[in-house]
Amino acid sequence: MTIRVAVTGAAGRMGSTVCQAVQEADGLELVARLDAGDTISTETLGGADVAVDFTVPTVTEANVHALIDAGVDVVVGTTGWNEESYGRVREHLARPEAAGRSVLIAPNFALSAVLSMRFAALAAPYFESVEVIELHHPNKVDAPSGTAVATAQGIAAARAAAGVAPSPDATESDPLGARGGVVDGVHVHAVRLRGLTAHEEVVLGNPGEQLTLRTDSFDRSSFMPGVVLAVREIGSREGLTIGLGPLINL
Amino acid sequence: MTIRVAVTGAAGRMGSTVCQAVQEADGLELVARLDAGDTISTETLGGADVAVDFTVPTVTEANVHALIDAGVDVVVGTTGWNEESYGRVREHLARPEAAGRSVLIAPNFALSAVLSMRFAALAAPYFESVEVIELHHPNKVDAPSGTAVATAQGIAAARAAAGVAPSPDATESDPLGARGGVVDGVHVHAVRLRGLTAHEEVVLGNPGEQLTLRTDSFDRSSFMPGVVLAVREIGSREGLTIGLGPLINL
Amino acid sequence: MTIRVAVTGAAGRMGSTVCQAVQEADGLELVARLDAGDTISTETLGGADVAVDFTVPTVTEANVHALIDAGVDVVVGTTGWNEESYGRVREHLARPEAAGRSVLIAPNFALSAVLSMRFAALAAPYFESVEVIELHHPNKVDAPSGTAVATAQGIAAARAAAGVAPSPDATESDPLGARGGVVDGVHVHAVRLRGLTAHEEVVLGNPGEQLTLRTDSFDRSSFMPGVVLAVREIGSREGLTIGLGPLINL
Amino acid sequence: MTIRVAVTGAAGRMGSTVCQAVQEADGLELVARLDAGDTISTETLGGADVAVDFTVPTVTEANVHALIDAGVDVVVGTTGWNEESYGRVREHLARPEAAGRSVLIAPNFALSAVLSMRFAALAAPYFESVEVIELHHPNKVDAPSGTAVATAQGIAAARAAAGVAPSPDATESDPLGARGGVVDGVHVHAVRLRGLTAHEEVVLGNPGEQLTLRTDSFDRSSFMPGVVLAVREIGSREGLTIGLGPLINL
Structure with a gap:
């Protein structure tokens, strides 16, 4: 089963590398590239199952909440998160309308x-x-x-x-x-x-x-195996996951 | 409860370092130092619970079998072991008269x-x-x-x-x-x-x-924490253990 | 005084990086880009003082001799040279018509x-x-x-x-x-x-x-400071120089 | 020609290692071991050509001046020296009665x-x-x-x-x-x-x-080749040398 992927921050250096990695990965399909100025909605996400956010600290939190509302799981590589902003994501995910949604935020995907x-x-x-x-x-x-x-x-x-x-x-x-x-x-x-x-x-x-x-x-390519792994695994997780560690069997 | 320890190869460089480490470790007591020329028997082992063997490849296997017969658990740091000699130790440990005995053979205790x-x-x-x-x-x-x-x-x-x-x-x-x-x-x-x-x-x-x-x-001192750990844990294991890995919770 | 530079192998990965480095370096001017299919001659070299050769082992030796004949000094980063091919360059440089010409061949410019x-x-x-x-x-x-x-x-x-x-x-x-x-x-x-x-x-x-x-x-950029140093210094040397070492004051 | 060597601080860990290194080195002879409580004089130095000082920061400067007065060259491995104490040694070495004497002070002999x-x-x-x-x-x-x-x-x-x-x-x-x-x-x-x-x-x-x-x-043995080199070379130098660097041909 193919996983459809949207990328926010798609025009940035990390975002464009993610787009390429998604296109090259078995079982993933790139269905939407969004960047600054684009609205996040069910329509602009093109039927995505998962969104990957590599934007900037000032917009990433708003993006995550909008993506949850749009009904997709989210993988976040943007920095700037802290206990308070984690808490707000956990609250959002606990609401009934967000049932089944999951978010993974990692400071480092290498x-x-x-x-x-x-x-x-x-x-x-x-x-x-x-x-x-x-x-x-x-x-x-x-x-x-x-x-x-x-x-x-x-x-x-x-x-x-x-x-x-x-x-x-x-x-x-x-x-x-x-x-x-x-x-x-x-x-x-x-x-x-x-x-x-x-x-x-x-x-x-x-x-x-x-x-x-x-x-x-x-270089940036070192993040891609971790991003692809997160996209593949996010659907089988619940709630908020911090760091890639829990996805690796150690 | 104190664990009583005998050392075979006690006059060698590793063996004498082991003797010192046993004497300095909480809960361990050095009760016998054996070296080339000494016979391994219940008497010469001085009531030991565990024997530590740092000898040479040509005698270590015979030492291990004699130590099992003498009723002690064995920790081995001598090199030269292979699948065949491991097999003979496993057979020996499976005999009724060796019930309860255990042996740990490790190529590296650091x-x-x-x-x-x-x-x-x-x-x-x-x-x-x-x-x-x-x-x-x-x-x-x-x-x-x-x-x-x-x-x-x-x-x-x-x-x-x-x-x-x-x-x-x-x-x-x-x-x-x-x-x-x-x-x-x-x-x-x-x-x-x-x-x-x-x-x-x-x-x-x-x-x-x-x-x-x-x-x-x-230097040799790097082996001592691992030897002391093995002496403490060998009593709670069964049969033959190869390497220190299984004693570490990873 | 500006040093005018030609690059042979200009379309290759190393060659194009050299072209860019020459264009960015103070006192150097890129006057010719040659690649496979181009003839080496006074005309095609565009008045160059120095040529930099990053081609392939099968053509680099012929290029160097042609460049000497065309009256330019040569900096070579292509591999595949040995004592015999060095000897032929030394002989060529010793001929009266090559008076004043110099060649530097280096396996590594980092x-x-x-x-x-x-x-x-x-x-x-x-x-x-x-x-x-x-x-x-x-x-x-x-x-x-x-x-x-x-x-x-x-x-x-x-x-x-x-x-x-x-x-x-x-x-x-x-x-x-x-x-x-x-x-x-x-x-x-x-x-x-x-x-x-x-x-x-x-x-x-x-x-x-x-x-x-x-x-x-x-990455390839690590070679560029060494290439630029060689282009600047080649004019003040005589004959064949092997390696960048002699240009560094140790 | 044999170089006769005295060691001050001979009972310390570095000093005793120096004594051993001197005894094992070709062309060096250990003629005196001095430690805390011993007076430095022509008699106690036993005819030494060179003294090696590995003592403590509080006494090393006084030792060096006493050793110059006693007519030997000095190699110093004790730490705690600064521009002021270097200056006092230079002054001492410049006096007529110290003609021909030389001192080497090095923070590190490895x-x-x-x-x-x-x-x-x-x-x-x-x-x-x-x-x-x-x-x-x-x-x-x-x-x-x-x-x-x-x-x-x-x-x-x-x-x-x-x-x-x-x-x-x-x-x-x-x-x-x-x-x-x-x-x-x-x-x-x-x-x-x-x-x-x-x-x-x-x-x-x-x-x-x-x-x-x-x-x-x-370990301390890493200092010994440098100490032996300094003992051999100090006689051919003049005045105060700081660090082992000047004795190495680079």
């Missing part, structure tokens, strides 16, 4: 990043020390990256659940702030370098041993 | 290595390409390492189970053999370098992205 | 790769062990890469000149060939992975320490 | 670290971006490491001399300080991880390419 985040949480309780280093192109305006924050939060939660002590750190003097930022007790470092795209390294240490999980996203 | 092997198998089906690079000190006499072979086998089995195609490779000309060895369809490379101890890198690639799992064992 | 090769040769005499690992996309038909061979040769020459012993290696058993290829006594390993472009790692080891030189080329 | 620092300075002008990441054991009390500061200063000086613009950085928001410390315009990050000893990574980036210089010191 399988390497998704797996690395999951592995970091699984491994973290077995090591004394853990830190996160993210490396991005120098045009990025915020630090640390949302993926690094999410990685550190997942690590911290797993260590707390296992009753593991904080990473040891005897630092008494750090006048320049070289030890970086701290997210839920986990040190996070942000590197900015021309030539890079999006990269992350989780380093874990015990006496005499180290485990390193590194993920490299070299 | 938690980083055990986790990396497990993560490699979990991730392998999600990537087009995967290869293994192991790096060791230059005094090592065999290549590739047993851990690298086990890692490649685990990767190959996971990909076969998921129906994933072999890693793409357009190589037509490789007159020097630079593409390395192949284990169950997975390329394995062995580097030998002064200064190193035992290291392994699993590289996995998709269009536009890479995932790297790297493990470094800097 | 500055990171050129610097890494130079650093590897400088560092190699100070370490007991050294090996080379190259990693490329899986569509590459030959292994190891030309850059890896050149790197290993430079390392071997530097160690020989310093009277350094071969890297230690106790390997007795390597039934699968996991130790890789050997170039002038230096082990070279070739990894092929979807998602990668062109990467190389030189690892050097002493007791207790390691030095790693890693270079990553993520 | 050849990999010394070479990496030099390569970083050589490469830095050829790249748009450069940052430094140092990684150490979690018992270290200061951040960033002295070696990382020295590396960043060397990079900054080389870029300034070549007229290179600062590394690009569009960061507008970094509420946690994840971008790390800044030394002379170069970002420096400090990681602390159980299992590590002393490690440093210099990352350099251009459009489409990256160069990484990584150095790992796994």
Whole structure:
């Protein structure tokens, strides 16, 4: 059975790459390309089963609510979401008229990043020390990256659940702030370098041993297998799913 | 309840490190140190519940059978085991007089290595390409390492189970053999370098992205958390366990 | 003073990227684009001072000789050259009618790769062990890469000149060939992975320490600074230059 | 001709390792071991030509002046030196009674670290971006490491001399300080991880390419080749030398 797909933000760099990936994927059919200025409605969606939203933080939340109202499931790759806006989507999905609709919002669709985040949480309780280093192109305006924050939060939660002590750190003097930022007790470092795209390294240490999980996203194409996977799986899920992790069997 | 531990190969470098680790671990008591020339018997084991064997390939199998006969569970870190010798241990454990006895044989007790092997198998089906690079000190006499072979086998089995195609490779000309060895369809490379101890890198690639799992064992102390974990858990297992993986909740 | 540049192979992927880089570089002017089917002559070169050749192994040598005859200096990025074809270019440049002409042939114009090769040769005499690992996309038909061979040769020459012993290696058993290829006594390993472009790692080891030189080329744009540097400097050199190294002040 | 060597701080961990390295090196003879409580004099130095000082920051400066007065050349691995204390040594060496004496003070004797620092300075002008990441054991009390500061200063000086613009950085928001410390315009990050000893990574980036210089010191033995080199070369130098770099032919 073919899944019909609409793309909002279809004229953008990510959106147009998604359109191409949908057209090339077995069992998917691209039925609508919407962009700024287009109204979201049953008509403009062309009979889509699923919509993929890669737009901008200022419009993505309104898009999601309009897409639910138009009767499609939604896969969202746009950033800028937080607990409050997640909550409003959950409320909407709980209303009777939204019965059967589901939404997946993921900060990162690269399988390497998704797996690395999951592995970091699984491994973290077995090591004394853990830190996160993210490396991005120098045009990025915020630090640390949302993926690094999410990685550190997942690590911290797993260590707390296992009753593991904080990473040891005897630092008494750090006048320049070289030890970086701290997210839920986990040190996070942000590197900015021309030539890079999006990269992350989780380093874990015990006496005499180290485990390193590194993920490299070299270009936008790295998101496409994850987007296609989400489009295929969204129909069998309920409510709001955050992150691609729950769709991967680990 | 204290677990009483005997060590065979106690005078060797690994064995003496194990003795020290047992003495320092909460809830473990070192009750016997045996080495070459010592007979394995109920008397010489000093009332041990568990024996840890770090000897040499030529004697480890005989040690394990003698230890089962002497009524103790066995944790084995000595290398040189294969399907045939595993089979003989399974047979022995199935006899009525060995009821309740269990044996764990692991090629590598470093938690980083055990986790990396497990993560490699979990991730392998999600990537087009995967290869293994192991790096060791230059005094090592065999290549590739047993851990690298086990890692490649685990990767190959996971990909076969998921129906994933072999890693793409357009190589037509490789007159020097630079593409390395192949284990169950997975390329394995062995580097030998002064200064190193035992290291392994699993590289996995998709269009536009890479995932790297790297493990470094800097010295023997890296094995001790895994040995202590095995001593604590062996009593609650049955029969033969291969590798530390099954003791870790992933 | 503006340098006028012609590009042969201008319709190819590398050639068209070169055309663009020349147009964007201060002090360079693109005066001719030639491709398969075009004759190389003073007329078609449009008054060029320098020609840049990114064509294919089967035509690059003939192109270089024709370009010398047409009175321009030549920068060559096409692969497939060897000692014999270098010799024929040297002979041609030594003839009176080629007085003042110079040719630069480089297997790799990425500055990171050129610097890494130079650093590897400088560092190699100070370490007991050294090996080379190259990693490329899986569509590459030959292994190891030309850059890896050149790197290993430079390392071997530097160690020989310093009277350094071969890297230690106790390997007795390597039934699968996991130790890789050997170039002038230096082990070279070739990894092929979807998602990668062109990467190389030189690892050097002493007791207790390691030095790693890693270079990553993520895309064709990495060659352009080196091509522009070569176009600017070729006029002040004589005869045949191999590699970009001599143009960098180390 | 044998070089006779005295060691101050001979009972310490570094000092005792130096004593052993001197005893094992061709052409060196260990003639005196001094430690806390011993007076430095011609008599206690046992006819030494060179003294090696691995003591503590509070006594190393007094030791160096006493050793110059006692008529020996000095190699110093103790940390805690600065421009003022360097100046006092230079003054002392300039006095007539110290004629012929020379002193070498180095923050790091690992050849990999010394070479990496030099390569970083050589490469830095050829790249748009450069940052430094140092990684150490979690018992270290200061951040960033002295070696990382020295590396960043060397990079900054080389870029300034070549007229290179600062590394690009569009960061507008970094509420946690994840971008790390800044030394002379170069970002420096400090990681602390159980299992590590002393490690440093210099990352350099251009459009489409990256160069990484990584150095790992796994244990104290990594300093010994550099200490032995310094002992052999100090006699042929004059005045004060800072760092091992000037003794290496690059």
